[in-house]
Amino acid sequence: MRLTGKAALSFVLAGIACAWQTQGADEPKPKPENTVSVHLTEPVPPQKFANPPKFWIKEMADRSGNPQPMLVLHSRGGIFLDRQPTVIVREALEESLKSANLLAADADSADLVIRIYLFHFGLAEGSGLDFFGKVEFSAIVKNPKTGETAEVKASGTSIAKGAARKKNIQKNVQEDLEESLRDATRNFLRGQQLKDAVTLLSKGGEVAPVAPTKPEDKPH
Amino acid sequence: MTKRIGWLILVLALAAGSATAKDVTPVFKTAEATHFTGAEGVELTPSFYDYFYAELRDELKKSKLVKDVVGEGEAVDDADAEKSVVISGTVSEYKKGSVVKSRLIGFGMRSLKMDADVTRRSDKQALCVIHVHVKVDPSWNEKTMAKFAAQEIARQMRKEFAQKK
Numbered sequence: 001m002r003l004t005g006k007a008a009l010s011f012v013l014a015g016i017a018c019a020w021q022t023q024g025a026d027e028p029k030p031k032p033e034n035t036v037s038v039h040l041t042e043p044v045p046p047q048k049f050a051n052p053p054k055f056w057i058k059e060m061a062d063r064s065g066n067p068q069p070m071l072v073l074h075s076r077g078g079i080f081l082d083r084q085p086t087v088i089v090r091e092a093l094e095e096s097l098k099s100a101n102l103l104a105a106d107a108d109s110a111d112l113v114i115r116i117y118l119f120h121f122g123l124a125e126g127s128g129l130d131f132f133g134k135v136e137f138s139a140i141v142k143n144p145k146t147g148e149t150a151e152v153k154a155s156g157t158s159i160a161k162g163a164a165r166k167k168n169i170q171k172n173v174q175e176d177l178e179e180s181l182r183d184a185t186r187n188f189l190r191g192q193q194l195k196d197a198v199t200l201l202s203k204g205g206e207v208a209p210v211a212p213t214k215p216e217d218k219p220h
Numbered sequence: 221m222t223k224r225i226g227w228l229i230l231v232l233a234l235a236a237g238s239a240t241a242k243d244v245t246p247v248f249k250t251a252e253a254t255h256f257t258g259a260e261g262v263e264l265t266p267s268f269y270d271y272f273y274a275e276l277r278d279e280l281k282k283s284k285l286v287k288d289v290v291g292e293g294e295a296v297d298d299a300d301a302e303k304s305v306v307i308s309g310t311v312s313e314y315k316k317g318s319v320v321k322s323r324l325i326g327f328g329m330r331s332l333k334m335d336a337d338v339t340r341r342s343d344k345q346a347l348c349v350i351h352v353h354v355k356v357d358p359s360w361n362e363k364t365m366a367k368f369a370a371q372e373i374a375r376q377m378r379k380e381f382a383q384k385k
Contacts, residue, residue, distance in 0.1 A: 132274060191291075
């Protein structure tokens with residue numbers, strides 16, 4: 001049997017339309033049952049500074065290039081975040097700074113202003129046997145009085161067990177993301193880079209000392 | 221069938237690796253794992269080093285050899301520096317292997333060699349050097365090697381420092 005040109009074209013178009021529809025049906029959609037809420041279980045205590053400055057997070061920018069930043073896992077109906085990754089990271093940093101009384105009331109009263117560029121938030125490619133959570137960002141710390149800036153990089157990783165059941169996958173992914181968020185927050189707030197940046201930027205401006213720290217509290 | 225047996229061996233090996241640190245008391249206050257570097261000619265993706273870093277930290281936590289595993293570049297209290305270590309290292313050799321050779325004559329495994337240095341944080345004194353050689357089926361993901369290598373480093377550290385304690 002030979003197909004005429006028109007019939008063959010219709011057949012091909014129908015095939016493409018079917019494939020398009022199937023692809024659309026496989027695309028996961030956010031629903032309450034496949035959405036996870038990621039936040040710090042408790043604030044991360046920052047390192048102790050000789051002259052504790054007041055920080056203010058001015059801006060958070062997503063530089064991951066991910067078109068769907070809230071989609072964490074594509075397979076098995078998908079797993080979504082309930083908020084944008086930038087909001088989650090900002091909340092984690094602000095909570096931790098606030099817990100140590102290092103968060104300024106507003107931008108005008110801040111000694112150092114932070115601008116954050118988020119490069120990765122979510123799962124990264126692992127061995128396939130487990131979940132590899134990764135949070136990576138870079139912060140530009142600025143002294144608004146002098147205009148001087150310093151860059152501080154931070155990253156957090158976590159490995160969580162793989163799972164077969166969807167319920168367990170969701171639980172493990174959520175734990176993995178929370179652990180990597182905690183790790184990145186800790187890496188930033190307790191990092192040598194932040195300590196160096198604060199020391200450098202405090203020289204230029206007047207960062208008011210709050211309380212003298214004991215010599216043994218001074219980080220190495 | 222061969223693939224299934226391979227996965228079974230892998231799962232058993234992983235289970236064995238994770239179930240060996242039950243009665244170890246912490247020897248160090250903190251341990252800092254750093255991103256390893258690749259020697260010249262080693263063709264591994266940057267994501268391999270990221271994953272290995274995460275696996276090494278995870279294995280160190282599981283080993284219970286250290287109280288706290290800190291991230292790269294994190295500050296440590298002066299008082300804890302003497303009882304803290306930094307783990308750094310280099311991947312000295314990586315062979316991609318050959319699936320054809322592996323299937324036909326049993327050779328051509330994917331292999332990785334790395335050297336890890338464990339140094340004391342306070343005075344940078346070298347405490348031990350760990351040599352790791354991992355071989356896996358060439359059809360397996362390269363990151364599986366990272367998992368095995370991290371387990372091996374943690375195992376050798378346990379062996380070395382649990383004896384010295």
